[in-house]
Amino acid sequence: MRVPLPAAFLSAPLAHRAYHDRSLGRPENSRGAIKAAIAAGYGIEIDLQLSSDGVAMVFHDEALDRLTARTGPIKHHTAAALSQIKLRDCDEPVPTLAEILALVAGQVPLLIEIKDQTGTMYDTDARLEAATATLLATYQGPVAVMSFNPHSIAHMARLAPHIPRGLTTSAYDPTDWAPLPPQTCDRLREIPDYDPTLSSFISHEAADLPRPRVTELKTQGAAILCWTIRSPVAEAAARKIAQNVTFETYAAALPA
Template structure:
């Protein structure tokens, strides 16, 4: 693990999938506009279309957000451009979100891919990021192979490993985290708020490695995060 702590990674909270809520769809441009207006950073998810274009979308299929059963990866970019979100907006391309941020709004791009076949999506993301050199953007993923791809192919790109202990036994979680950290060699970690405080977060911070935490929804979680993390990825919520 390396110790790189650029100001944009820790100087303001990140809105999880944009500042979404009733009538404002997650990972939609209205949610991103609201986050920018509120002075927040943005966290978003990306998947690749069949023809290798990076789209801002969380789920593997369109069912929950668009009422269609197709997988995002099964449709080409032109088709995905025409699929509306619940608030009526289009599914944004990553290139459009980067343009909206304009090299000013901090952006966390979570790469949603499983297994070792990560190159297609990672290349699509890298291609879009190449248009914004020096922008305050970090990539991150649960998948250490995706983080490792950027280490090998775009070593100057800030990259993070997303981790959770939820649903895992102590030994399994410890082994998985150790392997993931060895593979990814991240610049920061993003920990599940439900896991904090944790040995991983303590070790990371002791080495000067930034710790973000997700998804913070209540004042009690904000208080815990203030003690055990360097910045939050949040949704509007309450105790």
């Protein structure tokens, strides 16, 4: 069953990794950034990684190094341990998805990106997808899931068929995506998994929005989002094709 993306996701711009600003003490994917997005009236995009004990954590990177004072893969730590690791530039620890769902509580649209757990875009063990589906089973409010890894979205179609799902998509320049094999880049570039996963939207790399395949999907009824917009000029250009943007580093205009 293909579940349409709710109209709310095509209205207010989506704050990338929430409305983050480290200079103001609200790093990406933090509670502070979530609260700021809600207060501003923006939709929110967040990222998920998996703890060693199977808990969905709201965190972008595979490793802790960039965003905390610790090092090494996030997947080597339990959720309890991660709850003691502070994010840089604030006093908040790495949050769980359960905590963020309770904080958002349906106030604004929430777009959840399930990060690839394989490093290769191969099939996953579905642990992160299962943890996500369990938490979303009782969530009330506009929510959707997406991933660069189409296998993750295939798992979500099975585990949470009522949740709108889509693919995060890209030009897949092999130089940018190394060590992903060039042949994998070639395949994913043409978005062949949209129909097999019964997706209803894509979130596409902004610079690559003119790709014919994007136009084809839009013509067929796919909702088109994009990533990541960093200025009003770039937003205006993206909106010639995309129906909404994921933004950061500026205050995107809200609909009148």
